[in-house]
Amino acid sequence: MAANATEQLKRSVLAALETYSNVHRGSGHFSQATTFLYNQAGGIVLEHLKLTKGRYKVVFLSPARAEAFKTRLRPGSFHCISSKDVGLPLGVCAIAVRRTKLPKGAPFETGGGTARLVSPDWVVWTGPPEKFEAGTPAIINVIAFARALQLTSKYSKEIFGQAGTEKLSAAEILYNDELSDIAGSELLEKFRQTLITFPDKVPTAGGEKPFINLDNGASTPTFLPVWEAFSKTLLCDGKVQQEVISEVKTICSRFIGAPLADYEMVFVSNATEAINLVAKNISRQLSQSEDFVVLNTYLEHNSNDLPWRMADGISVLRFPVDDDGFLDLKKLETVLCDYNEKGTFGKKRIRLLAVSGASNVLGTFNDLAEISRIAHHYGARLLVDAAQLVARRRVDMHNTGIDYLAFSAHKAYAPFGSGLLAARKELLNFTPAELENYKASGEENAAGIAALGKSLSFLQRIGIDLIEQEERTLTIQALKGLSAIPGVKVFGMKGPESPAFDRKGGVIVLSVKGIMPNVLARRLAEQGAIGVRYGCHCSHLLVKRLLRVSPGLEKFQGIIARMFSRVNFPGVTRISIGIENSSSDIETFVNTLKTIVSNPRSTVKGVKSHIDRFVSGRAAEVFE
Numbered sequence: 001m002a003a004n005a006t007e008q009l010k011r012s013v014l015a016a017l018e019t020y021s022n023v024h025r026g027s028g029h030f031s032q033a034t035t036f037l038y039n040q041a042g043g044i045v046l047e048h049l050k051l052t053k054g055r056y057k058v059v060f061l062s063p064a065r066a067e068a069f070k071t072r073l074r075p076g077s078f079h080c081i082s083s084k085d086v087g088l089p090l091g092v093c094a095i096a097v098r099r100t101k102l103p104k105g106a107p108f109e110t111g112g113g114t115a116r117l118v119s120p121d122w123v124v125w126t127g128p129p130e131k132f133e134a135g136t137p138a139i140i141n142v143i144a145f146a147r148a149l150q151l152t153s154k155y156s157k158e159i160f161g162q163a164g165t166e167k168l169s170a171a172e173i174l175y176n177d178e179l180s181d182i183a184g185s186e187l188l189e190k191f192r193q194t195l196i197t198f199p200d201k202v203p204t205a206g207g208e209k210p211f212i213n214l215d216n217g218a219s220t221p222t223f224l225p226v227w228e229a230f231s232k233t234l235l236c237d238g239k240v241q242q243e244v245i246s247e248v249k250t251i252c253s254r255f256i257g258a259p260l261a262d263y264e265m266v267f268v269s270n271a272t273e274a275i276n277l278v279a280k281n282i283s284r285q286l287s288q289s290e291d292f293v294v295l296n297t298y299l300e301h302n303s304n305d306l307p308w309r310m311a312d313g314i315s316v317l318r319f320p321v322d323d324d325g326f327l328d329l330k331k332l333e334t335v336l337c338d339y340n341e342k343g344t345f346g347k348k349r350i351r352l353l354a355v356s357g358a359s360n361v362l363g364t365f366n367d368l369a370e371i372s373r374i375a376h377h378y379g380a381r382l383l384v385d386a387a388q389l390v391a392r393r394r395v396d397m398h399n400t401g402i403d404y405l406a407f408s409a410h411k412a413y414a415p416f417g418s419g420l421l422a423a424r425k426e427l428l429n430f431t432p433a434e435l436e437n438y439k440a441s442g443e444e445n446a447a448g449i450a451a452l453g454k455s456l457s458f459l460q461r462i463g464i465d466l467i468e469q470e471e472r473t474l475t476i477q478a479l480k481g482l483s484a485i486p487g488v489k490v491f492g493m494k495g496p497e498s499p500a501f502d503r504k505g506g507v508i509v510l511s512v513k514g515i516m517p518n519v520l521a522r523r524l525a526e527q528g529a530i531g532v533r534y535g536c537h538c539s540h541l542l543v544k545r546l547l548r549v550s551p552g553l554e555k556f557q558g559i560i561a562r563m564f565s566r567v568n569f570p571g572v573t574r575i576s577i578g579i580e581n582s583s584s585d586i587e588t589f590v591n592t593l594k595t596i597v598s599n600p601r602s603t604v605k606g607v608k609s610h611i612d613r614f615v616s617g618r619a620a621e622v623f624e
Contacts, residue, residue: 005151005159010231012147013140015621017196017227019211020415021531022136022218024113027521028531029202029211029611031218033618038139040623041146042129045094048149049079056096059129060142062269062417064441066093068108069132077101083145084444086152087161088234089241090141091269091417091445102128109134110310111272111303117561117569118302118540119554120318123309124561135272135303136219136410138417141448143622150624170243173232174251174453177225183461188470188579191458194224195580202529203610209529212585217360217388217507217576218533220413222451229454230416233447241446248453255456256386256405257396258422266421266428266435267442267449271387272303274406274421275354277438278383279311282352285429286313290349293317293339295380298545299325299359299366302538304385308354317350318541324493325362325542326500327355329370336378353382357389361539361546361574362492363475363507364500365393372401381427387411390456391579392471392505394464403427409448413579414455418448467579471506474577474586478508481590487513487597491546491572506577509537509546512593514600517573524573526604526611528592535571543571 016037021030023038042058056079061069066080078097083090107114107125111134117124125131152159179190201208213221233244249265252258258265268274286292294308297319308316319335321327338344353375358365368384375382383404389395391412397405404427408419419442428435443449459467479495482488489511493504512520517534524530536543544554547570560567575589596602 001155002159005155006235008151009144009147012622013144013231014196014227015618016140016143017222018198019618020140020219020221021213021215023139024130025535026215026218026531026533027518028213028215028525029529029614030213030531031215032611033615034139036615036619037143037622038137040619041142044146044149044623045081046096048153049081049096051079051096055098057099057102057128059095059097059132060137061093061095061133062091062138062273062441063093063444064438065109065269065273066095069095072103072108073097074101083141083148086145086148087158088145088148089444089446090138090145091442091448092138092141092145094145106310107131107134109273109276110306111135111276112301112538115302115306115540117557118305119558120541122558123306124558127565134276135270136408138269138445138448140415141417141445147623168232168236168240170240170247173229173236173244173450174247174457177228179225184463185466187458188462188466191223191462192580196222196224196227203607203614204529205527205604205607212528212530212588213580214575214577214585214589215531215533216578217537217574219410219415220391220578221580222413222415222455223458225458226414226451226454230447230451233450244450244453245443245446248449251453251456252420252422255395255460256390256422257398257400258405259398262425263397263422264425264428266423266439267445268419268421269417269442269445270408270410270419271385271406274419275304275383275385276307277421278404278406278423279307279314281428281430283311283313289347291315291347293348293350294352294354295319295335295350296354297321297327297356298542299356299362299364300354300539300541301356301360301385301387302540303387304354304356305541315348324498324500325359325364327366327371329367329374332371333374336374336380340378340380350378350380353380355382355384357384357386357395358392358505359539359542360388360507361509361537361542361572363505364492365389365503365505367503368402369400376401388505388507391459391467392464393468397422409452409455412452412455412459414448414451416445416448416451418442418445418452420452470579471577474581474583475504475506475508477583477586478575478577478590481586482508482510482593485590485594485597488593489513507574509572509574511572512597512600515596516568517571518568520573520596523596523604524589524592526607527596528588530589530592532573532575534573536569537571537574546572
């Protein structure tokens with residue numbers, strides 16, 4: 001019975017992975033399917049707890065976040081259940097809260113997904129549950145947890161505790177697979193063949209077509225060896241899980257150039273949780289003799305902006321970027337000198353630079369070595385939001401002088417709810433008990449940590465330089481194709497003739513004259529089976545500047561956002577390339593876009609119902 005339940009769970013999670021994408025604001029079939037599944041998971045939790053759907057909202061959180069959230073809820077207003085309760089190392093807590101008792105105002109943690117609209121001076125928060133699920137939630141783990149609840153109801157509460165254990169060591173889980181003897185381009189080609197994706201075609205206006213994922217900037221798919229590391233760790237005993245966690249710390253240390261003797265490795269649920277953790281830590285150790293300033297840039301994702309705004313005792317200074325997304329480093333040095341050496345601004349001192357390693361909008365990579373040199377010369381530290389960086393470019397924390405680094409596994413081909421905060425050991429001044437609590441929270445997701453370790457091992461063996469080269473080739477192809485389509489405007493660098501093109505990644509944002517971004521994204525899905533993303537991409541400040549939104553219009557948008565919850569604001573359409581993409585994917589995208597642009601007023605009839613049936617059919621494959 002236990003073995004049967006385990007196999008059913010595995011089949012369901014694998015089916016969810018076949019159409020995995022990030023939830024919300026994605027236009028393609030996969031994003032719609034994943035969003036549908038994620039929403040269903042909340043309903044399954046309520047059904048399991050025998051609670052009325054109309055009266056409760058379910059919020060999915062990491063264990064540490066769940067404890068923090070509960071302190072803001074009235075006793076008796078909520079119910080909590082976790083993956084630990086069903087004997088699975090998924091690191092998921094579900095809190096069902098009475099709708100009328102949900103906290104008002106700013107959420108207890110902020111970042112990606114918590115804000116509907118952002119200006120430099122104000123924030124319009126989203127509604128629950130997104131408001132309380134900062135950053136990308138552990139989508140696949142949540143789906144696995146919900147399916148496990150169904151199976152415990154069908155069999156017994158202890159069914160997964162009775163499932164036995166895999167007789168494998170941590171080394172076998174993390175290093176042994178059919179591709180362990182090859183590396184480089186040969187490994188990349190073979191690894192691509194293990195991509196977990198929907199095996200059949202999906203419905204479009206022109207008949208069924210293979211789905212093309214160009215939404216890697218939101219989240220990445222995964223591959224069979226990574227999934228196998230996750231699923232094997234689900235069934236290991238606690239001792240082996242701890243060995244896996246320890247070994248993955250070593251893998252991460254090598255991958256990001258952060259020696260374990262010098263850096264603390266804290267597993268978290270996502271990069272947003274990591275940055276909130278640093279903000280909380282810093283706000284508790286401020287000096288009375290000066291005012292602590294965080295220097296941010298207009299490139300930043302909300303996850304590296306909002307936590308600093310909301311932190312006690314910290315003020316934020318935003319540094320401009322040019323139209324390609326680069327900082328003027330001479331001006332940066334001048335600003336730091338004025339604040340920290342000349343004392344031009346009284347007691348204000350810039351003590352932290354919090355910058356993105358790579359922009360999720362313009363695809364530009366910051367010169368972190370030079371930014372670090374400037375920061376440290378003037379007595380500041382450097383935090384890098386590496387969510388868009390780690391799977392695309394080489395990272396060396398020690399030699400670059402990075403003090404804090406945060407990233408999410410779901411943007412590095414391991415979408416199983418884990419992430420990492422790496423910090424110089426002397427910088428995390430929590431009490432030993434507090435630090436242990438944060439570590440224990442992340443480490444409850446042993447299966448997700450195993451997936452992260454496996455994925456990083458593959459990326460290292462393939463070679464980041466090779467991944468960069470492949471990505472650049474496809475980026476050039478895409479930009480060249482876009483340049484030949486009338487009415488298409490590409491933001492940022494337009495092609496390899498740009499002087500700094502070697503610091504451009506496979507993220508391209510664009511607009512089409514006469515077509516709203518959400519409409520364009522929907523048509524790419526309906527006509528070409530292409531999944532992209534639209535909107536402000538949780539980088540509202542940057543996108544509004546690219547679109548030249550005036551202060552008056554920005555203020556008006558804020559008023560509208562507060563009055564109407566379903567209004568779409570101007571944004572951009574984004575494609576983002578991953579290691580699974582090919583030249584033919586880019587060719588299909590360009591040709592589909594040409595067709596759409598040549599007939600911008602055309603409408604597609606009938607296909608939405610086919611896509612809806614596809615989405616509901618995928619749900620039937622996952623849940624009972």
